[in-house]
Amino acid sequence: MRGTDEVSGSLFSYVDLEDRIPARHPLRKIRQIVNDALASLDGDFDRLYADLGRLSIAPERLIRACLIQILFSIRSERQLMEQMQYNLLFRWFVGRGIDDPVWVPTVFTKNRDRLLTTDMSRKVMAAILAHAEVAPLLSDDHFSVDGTLIKAWASMKSFKPKTEDSPPDDDEPGDPPVQNRAPEDLPAETKPETAPMPRSTRRNRNAEVDFKGEKRSNKTHASTSDPDARLYKKSLGTGAILCFMGHALMENRHGLTVQGDLTQADGQAERKSALDMVHRHSPGSTRRLTLGADKAYHTAGFVAACRQACLTPHVAQKSLYSAIDHRTTRHKGYALSQKHRKRIEETFGWSKTVGGMVQTVYRGLERVRARFIFTLAAGNLARLPRLLAA
Secondary structure, eight states: OOOOOOOOOOSOOOSOGGGGSOTTOHHHHHHHHHHHHHHHTHHHHHHHSOSSSSOOOOHHHHHHHHHHHHHTTOOOHHHHHHHHHHOHHHHHHHTOOTTSOOOOHHHHHHHHHHHOOHHHHHHHHHHHHTSTTTGGGSOSSEEEEEEEEEEOSOOGGGEEESOSSSOOOTTOTTSOOGGGSOGGGSOGGGOOSSOOOOGGGSOOTTOOOOOTTOOOOTTTEEESSOTTOEEEOSSTTSOOEEEEEEEEEEETTTOOEEEEEEEEOOTTHHHHHHHHHHHHHSTTOOSOEEEEEOGGGOOHHHHHHHHHTTEEEEEOOOSSSOSOOHHHHTSHHHHHHHHHGGGHHHHHHHHHHTSSOSBOSOOSHHHHHHHHHHHHHHHHHHHHHHHHHO
16 A cells, blocks of 8 residues: 655654664764763863853763764864754764754854863873773784874965065965956056956956976975965875874774874974874883884984884884894784784874865864874774674
8 A cells, every 4th residue: 555645743752862773883882982981081071161150062062073073074063063953863972862952063163172172182082092892902012103194274375485574476376467456556557447347356366376496495485374384295206285294103903093193294203203102102111012114214213212212113124224124024023013004004094084184174283183183083983893893
């Protein structure tokens, strides 16, 4: 018998929001781990908020909303609030009832920037890794490190000379072309006799700029959109871009990220951040740890610093003038480290394709760093349901 295409028009719903989510949905396990981790941070949350005043967005709900935004590749807070209006799965994960109003996007953004600092992002990652079900998955002795470029939210046209007393360029990006300028802005001999153009059509805000033959470097130029961004390229044959450099420390047993950092892009940032992340993860460790890395970390200074810090540097060996000799490469662990270190590229790939870090939408080193570390924590959560089920 054919069904009827009629709207029921029910006024009330008697189905609990908890019953609408499938029992085997992967977000159930993620939500359980996140709730336990946030409960361990209750004291840190109390110290961030005053005892008097208006109630803010609950930090637990704010963090869960940011995780949903990363896990489902939602590009903006405004779109996140729009989807929370009708997506019951999002409401259940964040902790909002069916009839609860969603937050204003600007209010949500301001509360997020106050809460999710670099320090809080690291605490959230550490709390997730310290969970009773997650901690047994981690290796305590074998790690890998690598870095990647995070494209800055700044155009190459904003990369201008640092000197303020230099004369402005007539063809500077954003300046109107000569034929579109107002008559009063033109020299007397070029003023047209016709009436001026409408104000809305006089400026070309995205004028073409030719950088060919121009010498530009970080010493003489800086971005006016994001002064913290640096012009850098990581490999030969590629063009330099305005970017930051993200770093990750991975344990080799299951490939989970245990530390993250983000710095300005330069040739020494990877090696310096690698040692900082190891010391932050295992402060004062007296056990001999192994650290796998690619050839970008193969310098005599880095190898010596690792050995001084009780680290065995499993760095990719160079064919000539190698700082890694047979004393290190003869062990089976060196070959295993070189095999497992490549899995860190999967973390960076997920962070860029799903987590939206291929180009950050934030400006300023601190904001981008906090978001990058939080994205690495979300990448760990995305893998946990399958790892724990196995």
